[in-house]
Amino acid sequence: AAAPDHLFHLRNNFYLGSFQAAINNSDLPNLSPDDAVERDCLVYRSYIALGSYQLVINEIHSAAATPLQAVKLLALYLSNPHDKESTIASLKEWLADPAIGSNAILRLIAGIVFMHEEDYIEALKHTNAGGTMEL
Numbered sequence: 001a002a003a004p005d006h007l008f009h010l011r012n013n014f015y016l017g018s019f020q021a022a023i024n025n026s027d028l029p030n031l032s033p034d035d036a037v038e039r040d041c042l043v044y045r046s047y048i049a050l051g052s053y054q055l056v057i058n059e060i061h062s063a064a065a066t067p068l069q070a071v072k073l074l075a076l077y078l079s080n081p082h083d084k085e086s087t088i089a090s091l092k093e094w095l096a097d098p099a100i101g102s103n104a105i106l107r108l109i110a111g112i113v114f115m116h117e118e119d120y121i122e123a124l125k126h127t128n129a130g131g132t133m134e135l
Contacts, residue, residue, distance in 0.1 A: 019046035044071045053079035067105035
């Protein structure tokens with residue numbers, strides 16, 4: 001039998017655009033470390049969707065997991081339109097790193113950033129391999 005999906009309701013709220021509900025109902029006990037990172041990514045992406053970029057930038061520290069760093073990079077990109085180049089350069093550097101470049105959240109964030117840049121070929125390059133519903 002498959003293990004229960006502890007993040008189902010959180011993901012569902014996020015995908016439906018109920019960002020505040022996703023944030024409010026994110027206190028889930030007994031999550032595995034991977035599920036906890038995914039939960040945090042969904043919560044911080046909900047804050048980004050609500051325009052709370054600075055909260056995300058302030059709360060995600062440099063020692064956080066790669067997916068969370070990618071979410072922070074998205075917040076930096078969206079919060080400072082005048083400094084997009086350095087954010088995109090960091091993103092490309094991370095994507096080129098064989099150790100972290102295949103991370104699904106990082107690839108998703110790359111797709112989002114490149115879509116904003118209207119670089120659809122680059123966006124597809126990082127998202128076409130799939131692996132998750134969002135990719």
